[in-house]
Amino acid sequence: MRTANHLIGTLNFLTFLLSIPILGGGIWLSSRANNTDCMKFLQWPLIIIGVSIMVVSLAGFAGACYRNTVLMWFYLFAMFFIIAALLGFVIFAYAVTAKGSGRSLLNRGYKDYYLDDYSGWLKDRVMDPSYWSKISSCIRDSKVCGKMGRTYGGMPESEAMFDSRKLNSIESGCCKPPTECAYVYQNETTWNPGSQQVVSNQDCTNWSNDQGQLCYSCNSCKAGVLASLRKSWRKVSVINIVVLIILVITYVVGCAAFRNNRRIDNDEPYGEARMTKEQPSRIQL
Template identity: 75%
Template sequence: MRASNHLIGLLNFLTFLLSIVILGGGIWLSSRANSTDCLKFLQWPLIVIGASIMVVSLAGFAGACYRNTFLMWLYLFVMFFIIAALIGFIIFAYAVTDKGSKRPVMNKGYSEYYLQDYSGWLKDRVVDEKYWAKISSCIRDSKVCSKMGRTYNGVPETYDMFSMRKLNPIQSGCCKPPTDCGFVYVNETQWDQGGAAGTDSDCSRWSNDQQLLCYQCDSCKAGVLGSLKKSWGKVSVINIVVLILLVIFYVIGCAAFRNNKRIDNDEPYGEARMTKAQPSRIQL
């Protein structure tokens, strides 16, 4: 049983080291003077998560190594809620990203995204003007569109080359106009509108201004939703793996907790038995 104490101590020490990295990342983001609104929005969750993991890891490490029953109880108590919260997040992530998918475009390598294909809490969050201002600022500052340019032997890519590219959801929705608009390709982020007038409302929102492009288009919001769905799907898989590991840690922690209680209960009994036995040896 004591092996469980040593194992849970080692595991919590490794988790403690991880929490330092997470906490340090959050503090670094908060200290940057030129952080974008998107990065500032992310700093507090990182700090809270890192600090929580650090406290729980220290409690579990100290409780296991020093056989402190109270700290082990605190560790198990908090870990239970972390596991419950993680299960809730996994269910929530699958629920809010259940609807919506990309639409393939005929004779194109990329797909396109439509806002009407999505619904629910996540869509309402993204289209909200307050949050969209932060999201669009993040996309603009990341320069994802300006990095789309490619050359082959010093020659810019042609429309045929561009149309066969596998664009990610953000590039497809925010950096180019919808294909239905019928605009003429100049380069990856410049399109000649000419006399074309597509039925899609995003056609009138498109601008060749590199600070505007299609950042206010519904297709851009749909691209963000498509990117979130893809990212959250990967995160959910990782969370499931983490959840399994945490459950294993929790079971080992329960074994260590029972071991501590058994030792605490045995020691007074052993001391009393030795005290009772000592007079008999003196009489002999």
């Protein structure tokens, strides 16, 4: 019985440790939301799940140490729903980021991003005018485009150097015009119209050299945000899948240990009663 209690306590301590990477993933998404991705509601489900696992595992740990059946039942029921919620979040994260990526360009280190390459709930969310107003304002305030400038030996970056850079999706989608617009490079965030202007892409007319405007109203900027979100969610989802598998194994072992513990507890009164009856007969003999 003590072994079973120790096992349950150890498993609950393990689940407490597993809540740390989940909570860390939520906090990381929160930092990305404030600085890069600018979608400030996506991290909360993970943070809530991580905190819930911490609280429930502590309750289960206390229940195992003090042999409190109520706390143990609370742990088993609550952890079941938490695992289901984490599974649902992982499925949701992969479903909304299943489609979309940047398009590689000839003789360019960066990629261009097009809104038509994305679909689903996340795209609709980003395209919503009220949300995009907040997202674009966040990108502008982060000054990500203003930080793109580079100098080499006191000289500004040349066009060839810029073309070889591996820009992230926000820099490529929001801080410069799409490559097909054939703008002429002046510096990282200043581009002049070329002789062969493409008018089929609305972003070509949305581009502005005004450092407060740039391509923040472009579809390429929205696509860049979606690409950044996809990359962030996929990184966190890999961690969540590993943690989920370990949580399920731990939960199944914990259920088996708890059931065995209850069976031993139920057998104890019978064993004690039997010993009480046998003891007087042995004394009489």
